[in-house]
Amino acid sequence: MQDPAPLITDAHDRVRDHYRPAIGRARDELTTPALLLDLETLRANLSLMEAGMRDVPTALRAHVKVHKSPHIARMEVEHGAVGVGCATVWEAIVMARAGISDVFVINEVVGPEKTRALALLAREADVKAAVDDAAQVAELSAAAVTAGSTIGVLIDVDEGMHRCGVASSEEALPLARRIADAPGLRFMGLTGYEGHCSLEFDETRRHAMAREAMGLLTGIATDLTGEGLPSQIVSAAGTGTWAVTSRYPGVTEIQPGSYATMDGHHRGLDPRFGWAVTVLATVISRRPDRVVLDAGSKTVGASHGVLKEPDLEKYRFDEEHSIFVADDRTPLTTGDKVEILCNYTPFAIGYFEAYHVLEEGRVVDIWPVMPRGPESRWLLDMLERGD
Amino acid sequence: MSSPAMTPEPEPHRVLSTPALVVDLDLFEANVAAMEALLRGTGKTVRPHVKTHRTPELARRQLGGSVVGITCATVGEAEVMVEAGFDDVLIANEVVEPGKIVRLASLARRASIAVAVDDPEPAAALSREASRVGASVGVLIDVDILLHRCGVASAEEAVALARVIGQSPGLRLRGIMGYEGRLRLGDDDRAGKIAGAYALMAKVVDALRSSGFAVAVVSGAGTSTLREALADPTVTEIQAGVYALMEPELLNLDLPFRCAVAIRGTVISRHPGRIVLDIGRRAVGVEYGPPQPIGFAATDIAISDEHTRIAMPDPLPALGSEVDMVPGQIRTTFNLHDDVWISRGGRLVDRWPIAARGSSQ
Numbered sequence: 001m002q003d004p005a006p007l008i009t010d011a012h013d014r015v016r017d018h019y020r021p022a023i024g025r026a027r028d029e030l031t032t033p034a035l036l037l038d039l040e041t042l043r044a045n046l047s048l049m050e051a052g053m054r055d056v057p058t059a060l061r062a063h064v065k066v067h068k069s070p071h072i073a074r075m076e077v078e079h080g081a082v083g084v085g086c087a088t089v090w091e092a093i094v095m096a097r098a099g100i101s102d103v104f105v106i107n108e109v110v111g112p113e114k115t116r117a118l119a120l121l122a123r124e125a126d127v128k129a130a131v132d133d134a135a136q137v138a139e140l141s142a143a144a145v146t147a148g149s150t151i152g153v154l155i156d157v158d159e160g161m162h163r164c165g166v167a168s169s170e171e172a173l174p175l176a177r178r179i180a181d182a183p184g185l186r187f188m189g190l191t192g193y194e195g196h197c198s199l200e201f202d203e204t205r206r207h208a209m210a211r212e213a214m215g216l217l218t219g220i221a222t223d224l225t226g227e228g229l230p231s232q233i234v235s236a237a238g239t240g241t242w243a244v245t246s247r248y249p250g251v252t253e254i255q256p257g258s259y260a261t262m263d264g265h266h267r268g269l270d271p272r273f274g275w276a277v278t279v280l281a282t283v284i285s286r287r288p289d290r291v292v293l294d295a296g297s298k299t300v301g302a303s304h305g306v307l308k309e310p311d312l313e314k315y316r317f318d319e320e321h322s323i324f325v326a327d328d329r330t331p332l333t334t335g336d337k338v339e340i341l342c343n344y345t346p347f348a349i350g351y352f353e354a355y356h357v358l359e360e361g362r363v364v365d366i367w368p369v370m371p372r373g374p375e376s377r378w379l380l381d382m383l384e385r386g387d
Numbered sequence: 388m389s390s391p392a393m394t395p396e397p398e399p400h401r402v403l404s405t406p407a408l409v410v411d412l413d414l415f416e417a418n419v420a421a422m423e424a425l426l427r428g429t430g431k432t433v434r435p436h437v438k439t440h441r442t443p444e445l446a447r448r449q450l451g452g453s454v455v456g457i458t459c460a461t462v463g464e465a466e467v468m469v470e471a472g473f474d475d476v477l478i479a480n481e482v483v484e485p486g487k488i489v490r491l492a493s494l495a496r497r498a499s500i501a502v503a504v505d506d507p508e509p510a511a512a513l514s515r516e517a518s519r520v521g522a523s524v525g526v527l528i529d530v531d532i533l534l535h536r537c538g539v540a541s542a543e544e545a546v547a548l549a550r551v552i553g554q555s556p557g558l559r560l561r562g563i564m565g566y567e568g569r570l571r572l573g574d575d576d577r578a579g580k581i582a583g584a585y586a587l588m589a590k591v592v593d594a595l596r597s598s599g600f601a602v603a604v605v606s607g608a609g610t611s612t613l614r615e616a617l618a619d620p621t622v623t624e625i626q627a628g629v630y631a632l633m634e635p636e637l638l639n640l641d642l643p644f645r646c647a648v649a650i651r652g653t654v655i656s657r658h659p660g661r662i663v664l665d666i667g668r669r670a671v672g673v674e675y676g677p678p679q680p681i682g683f684a685a686t687d688i689a690i691s692d693e694h695t696r697i698a699m700p701d702p703l704p705a706l707g708s709e710v711d712m713v714p715g716q717i718r719t720t721f722n723l724h725d726d727v728w729i730s731r732g733g734r735l736v737d738r739w740p741i742a743a744r745g746s747s748q
Contacts, residue, residue, distance in 0.1 A: 021486075031486050031748050065669075065692065087669075087693045107693065108655040110665070110707050113404045132656050135706045156656075163689075163696050164656035164663050195691070284481040285505055285537035292481075292537050298722050299747050302674050319438070319718055320460045320480065320747070321536055334506055335483050346692055350669050350723050353745050374670035374723060377404040 001077055002099040007382070008070045011368040015354040019366045027361050028337045032282040033295035035352040036339065037367070039359045041276040042072065042260060046079040048272060049242075049259050053080055056246040061085050061104060061235060063257030066346050067277070069355065070098030071367040072260055083126070085235075085255040089117045090376035093383065096125035104128040106191055106235070106255060108136055108156065108164055113380055115143035119184075120383040122149035128233075130156040130191050132165050137178050137185065144184025153179045154233060157192040157220055159213035165192065169223035176229045189231030190224075192217045193255070198240030201268050210241040211248065218250030240269035263345035264305065277355075278308060278339040279348055281322070286334045289326065293338065296321045300340055301347025308339040350374075403735060405653040405709060406670040408720065408727040410632065412736070414647035416448065418631045421643035423452050429617050434458045434477055434606065436628030440721045441743035443471035449631055456499070458606075458626045462487045463746030465494055471742065474498045477606065479564060479626055481529065481537050483509040487748075492516040492524060492557075501525030501561055501604075505538050507551045510558065517557025525561040526552050527606060530591050532565035532584035542594035549600045562604030563591055566626065569611045572639050581615045589621040610644070611637055632717050636675050648727075649711040650678055650720065652695065657706050660698055664710055667693035671712075672719025678712035722747075 004012075016023070022030055053060050062076035065087035073084050073095055083102025086092045092103040102125070109118050109129045121127050122144065131137055131153055144151045155172050158165030166172050172190070179187040194213035200206040214236065221231045237245035237254035246254045258266040261277040281295035296318045297304065304317045310331060312324035322340065326332060342348045349369055357365040371379065403409075422433055435449040438460040446457055446468065456475030459465040465476045475498065482491050482502055488509070494500050495517065504510045504526050517524045528545050531538030539545050545563065552560045567584040570577050584607075592602050603623075608616035610629040616622045629637065633646045650671050652664035669692055671678050677690040680697065687698035695712070704710060714720040721727070721741055729737040 031484060033747050108663075110655040111405070111653050113402060132658075133706055139707075162661075163691065163694055282484055284483050287531070287535075287537075287540070290535065294480075295747075297672075297674055298719055302668070302672065302716075302719065315535070318536065323536055334508060347668060351745060351747065372725065374406050374667075375404050375725075377402070380404075 001074065002101070004070060004074070004099050005097040007094070007097040008370070011370050015366045015368045019354060019356070022356055022363050023366065025363050027280065027358060030280055030337070030356060030363065032280050032337065033299040034280040034356050035348065035354065036278045036280050037355040037357045038276050038278070039357055039364070041274040042075070045260050045262065045273045045276055046075055049256075050079040052243070053246065058246045058251055059253040061253050061255045062260065063106070063238070063255050064091060064095055066257035066349070067261050068349060068369050068371065068373070069367055070094055070370060073098055073100060076260060082253065085257070088373065089114045089121070090371045090373060090379050092127065093117065093121055093379045094371050096121055096127075102126045104154070104235070106130055106193070108132060109140065110136060113377055115139050116147070117380040117383060118151060119143035119147035119149050120380070122151045123147060126152065128152035128154060128188055130154050131175065131179070132156040134175060134178055137175065137182055141182035141184050149184065151185055152188040153185045154188050154191040154235065155179070157190050157217050159192040159194045159217055159236065160209070161193065161195045169220045172220050172224060173227055176224050180229060187229060189233035189235070189252070190217060190221050191233070191235040193238060194236060194241055194245070195238060198238055198269060206240065206269070207244040210244045214245055214248040214251060218248065221250055239266045239273070243270070258345065261345045264341060264343035265303070275308070275341055277345050277348070278341055279305065280356075281338055281340055283332050283334055283336045283338065286332065288328065290315055291324050291326045291330065291332050293322045293324070293340070294320065295340055299348065299351050300342055301344060301351065303342065303344035303347055305340040305342040308341050403651065403728055405651050406666045407651045408724050409649045409651050409711070409730055409735070410445070410727050411647050411649070412729050412731050414645050415445070415631055418633065418644045418647060419449055422630055423454070425613070425617060425643070426453055431617060431623055431625065433625045433627055435631065436460070436479070436609070436626050437468060437743070438464060439628035439718050440632060440727070440741065441467075441746065442721065442727060442739055442741045443468060443473070444739040445631070446473065458628070461747055462490050462494070463748045464743045465500065466490065467743040467746055469494055469498045476500050477527070478502045479566070479606070481505055481509065482513070485512065488513050488516050492520050492522045495522035495524045496520060499525065501527055503527050503529040503537070503564055504548065504552065505529040507548060510548070510552055510555060514555035514557045522557060524558055526558050527562055527564040527604060528552070528560070530563050530565040530588060532567055532587045532607070533580055534566055534568040538565060542591045545591045546594050546598050549595055549598065553600065560600060562602045562606065563588065563595070564604075564606040566607055566609065567612055569609060571611065571636065581612055585615070585619045585621055592621055610642065611640060613642060629717065634675060634717055635679055635713055635715060646713050648714065648717055649681060650714050651709055651711050654704050654706055654708050654710060657703055662697050662699065662703050664695040664697065665693065666695045666712060667691055669693060670723055671714050672716035672723070674719060675715035678714050681711040681713060
């Protein structure tokens with residue numbers, strides 16, 4: 001892995017300067033609301049996944065859209081990930097500049113700015129993207145030819161979510177031929193995400209659904225191979241299905257993301273991974289029957305969360321506040337700090353610009369959330385300037 | 388500490404890239420003018436809540452006539468707004484952390500600042516800090532009139548707190564505030580709840596005045612209760628914010644405001660009977676439901692982290708075409724973006740920074 005480029009180190013310096021007073025402080029001395037990252041728990045999560053991947057024939061591609069952290073992504077590669085998955089071309093640019101050479105935008109990339117950004121990035125990194133339409137193939141090909149680069153292309157397969165993706169070999173085959181024939185593109189294989197399985201909390205049923213989805217995905221791969229278009233990569237899975245999908249014959253890599261940071265939803269699917277990311281809040285008002293915290297849906301996200309301790313019943317989440325039921329025995333008073341365990345961490349991360357990185361309860365560093373998005377077209381300008 | 392560290396890139400872009408927020412400035416200005424018309428002759432004012440958009444350039448255009456100050460939810464927002472030139476700011480929220488009290492007092496040396504208080508201890512800490520730096524901070528006693536969030540619950544508590552504040556150097560008791568919360572048209576006993584909330588405010592005001600305290604400001608309400616607040620004899624200023632941009636679920640309240648903001652996305656995938664846009668929950672707040680399409684009808688809308696899937700009848704828009712949607716919740720939406728595009732007469736004319744994005748500290 002190459003060293004991070006100035007894009008990353010400058011951003012790191014900026015947030016470190018900005019939150020300088022926090023560095024070295026204990027958790028309870030921090031200004032809130034603050035996004036906390038517990039380094040020991042993160043390392044344990046990454047080690048657990050690394051150990052799990054030793055026993056299976058697939059590779060790990062860490063999906064970074066969850067945390068948007070170049071620092072966490074680098075640690076994931078150090079723990080065995082072959083590369084990263086991204087949701088946007090902007091994330092791919094950041095991760096490539098973080099020193100990660102294998103970046104896959106596991107999403108359809110449409111529009112002249114985004115395809116140009118992808119093609120320019122492909123001059124400096126191993127760049128891949130997903131397609132489900134011949135028009136995207138033509139657009140990507142034109143962009144790659146103009147930039148003089150080569151983009152790896154995977155066909156997005158609808159494994160049952162009914163969002164993006166082709167649903168059959170009949171749809172996939174002409175698309176694969178088009179990709180193989182398109183200048184500037186390289187047909188790399190198939191990608192799918194069985195996200196519908198992660199809404200099923202019964203493990204037996206979830207695994208059965210995942211196997212059915214993998215049957216569809218690998219069946220299409222087999223059909224394409226029969227037509228002379230073998231897949232180098234067959235990529236799938238999230239944190240909810242990695243355990244079964246990583247063992248499914250014909251799958252070559254898995255693309256989970258939440259295992260690193262975790263949240264309430266994913267702990268319900270795989271409780272072996274721990275809470276690495278939380279939101280720190282302050283009690284700003286203490287009433288006889290409740291406590292009011294300074295973190296609400298504008299920091300924790302629309303999926304809300306629960307208190308790490310004490311175990312209090314949620315009364316309501318407002319934008320800037322969350323309210324929990326309390327009585328005179330509840331050991332919380334105005335000014336106290338509490339951690340909120342998010343039900344869905346990605347939504348919280350979108351509302352912060354930096355992580356407070358803690359080790360043994362003290363802030364050891366500040367890491368940027370990058371790109372903050374959702375739109376970061378300035379990264380295209382950076383590539384076009386040749387910076 | 389407050390203004391974001393990761394300031395967006397300096398030069399304005401010529402090209403919009405999706406997902407992007409677009410404010411129709413004609414509609415925004417019409418909403419602001421409609422508010423002015425509603426206020427005329429009432430003797431009341433609105434103190435626009437800028438947590439709605441966290442955008443100084445929009446906030447600036449909400450001032451004028453009787454509208455002279457703004458409302459913020461956090462010290463961080465207030466710092467950004469004072470830096471942008473606003474000189475009259477109410478932080479309609481409790482500030483208790485020592486570091487924030489220092490910042491608040493420091494801000495009060497540069498602008499007229501008021502803050503909500505519901506507890507004697509933070510009031511004492513603020514008094515000490517304001518005295519130390521030679522600042523004067525306005526204080527509104529926060530009254531829990533309905534929402535069961537912050538605030539004292541009774542006139543007795545309010546009077547006791549007023550006594551503490553009255554004897555605190557560096558603090559000026561300006562009055563009270565209370566927020567009844569968003570009350571939708573279909574809410575059970577809506578009229579009764581609003582009347583009860585304002586009756587409690589009136590009772591607190593009476594108790595404070597009979598105890599010898601001047602009450603210059605009675606601040607409360609929001610867009611959803613605007614008409615009731617304008618008709619109420621006690622309320623003096625209204626902390627509405629949404630009115631200038633509007634949210635679809637308030638359109639049935641018969642207010643003279645129209646939705647002025649859209650989230651613009653691109654069709655990135657197209658299948659029989661459905662399209663997929665690059666607008667996900669990482670780009671739009673969904674607390675009041677998914678965004679709604681403008682200019683076409685959908686039979687089903689499903690939003691996930693990075694995508695909105697729209698089921699609709701033919702003809703489907705082409706791959707790569709741009710589609711506008713109205714966000715259901717604009718405040719959590721603005722807080723996800725670095726900047727907002729401005730359109731006039733359907734043409735993009737500018738792009739303004741959401742300078743207080745992320746200023747939740």
